[in-house]
Amino acid sequence: MVDDIRVKICGLTDPQQLRVAVEAGARYAGFVFFAKSPRHLTVDRAVELAVSVPVGVAKVALVVNPTDADLDAITAAVPLDMLQLHGKESPARVTEVKARYGLPVMKAIGVAEAADLAQIDLYSDVADQLLIDAKPPSGADLPGGNGLAFDWRLLAGRKYWRKPWMLAGGLTPDNVGEAIRLTGARQVDVSSGVESAPGVKDAGLIRGFLAAARAQ
Numbered sequence: 001m002v003d004d005i006r007v008k009i010c011g012l013t014d015p016q017q018l019r020v021a022v023e024a025g026a027r028y029a030g031f032v033f034f035a036k037s038p039r040h041l042t043v044d045r046a047v048e049l050a051v052s053v054p055v056g057v058a059k060v061a062l063v064v065n066p067t068d069a070d071l072d073a074i075t076a077a078v079p080l081d082m083l084q085l086h087g088k089e090s091p092a093r094v095t096e097v098k099a100r101y102g103l104p105v106m107k108a109i110g111v112a113e114a115a116d117l118a119q120i121d122l123y124s125d126v127a128d129q130l131l132i133d134a135k136p137p138s139g140a141d142l143p144g145g146n147g148l149a150f151d152w153r154l155l156a157g158r159k160y161w162r163k164p165w166m167l168a169g170g171l172t173p174d175n176v177g178e179a180i181r182l183t184g185a186r187q188v189d190v191s192s193g194v195e196s197a198p199g200v201k202d203a204g205l206i207r208g209f210l211a212a213a214r215a216q
């Protein structure tokens, strides 16, 4: 039997929308720790959300070029299953973070053109999972969560990487089916595509996204 498509809903900030995501079958809940993001959480707020996440749904902390002090504060308080490194962290830093915190690490790789795919092989040696996301436009405030897609055909025929991977970037309830068919992704991640305004998740869009992804 082929496994279900696994969905990560990223940038959850509200307990009600978190519950909707869990009830609709999300397998990962992403919490953003990045002050410039409309989805940014304080550590205290993240604790309130994380404690309500049932076993079987992975709680992911998304951080950008974090210092050890940043990660010490987050991991000491928030019950987590995974760290997502979404900045310019080197392979050595990924290795260091894994060793220091004992949590699986998902490394985000920004893709805009074929040459960017080399990063996937580089990080496959050190990360537990890879998030293959659209590269942010130059000068963007956010390194992710921009609602931008890349050309999914770049991944066609490269269904199998050495590590589990997740497709992200500009996915919506309307296009996630096509994205899965073109790339062969078995895991997908969404933020803006299930929002009614930046940082405001929408229950109907969350349910629609989960249904469309899991119908594949």
Ligand SMILES: O=C(O)c1ccccc1NCC(=O)[C@H](O)[C@H](O)COP(=O)(O)O
Pocket (backbone or CB within 6 Å): 010, 011, 030, 032, 034, 037, 038, 039, 062, 064, 086, 133, 142, 143, 144, 145, 146, 147, 148, 168, 169, 170, 171, 189, 190, 191, 192, 193
């Ligand atoms: O979502 C954010 O605000 C964010 C801020 C800083 C770094 C990364 C961020 N998001 C990363 C994610 O994992 C998003 O879900 C991913 O980039 C897809 O976003 P979207 O295109 O909006 O669905």
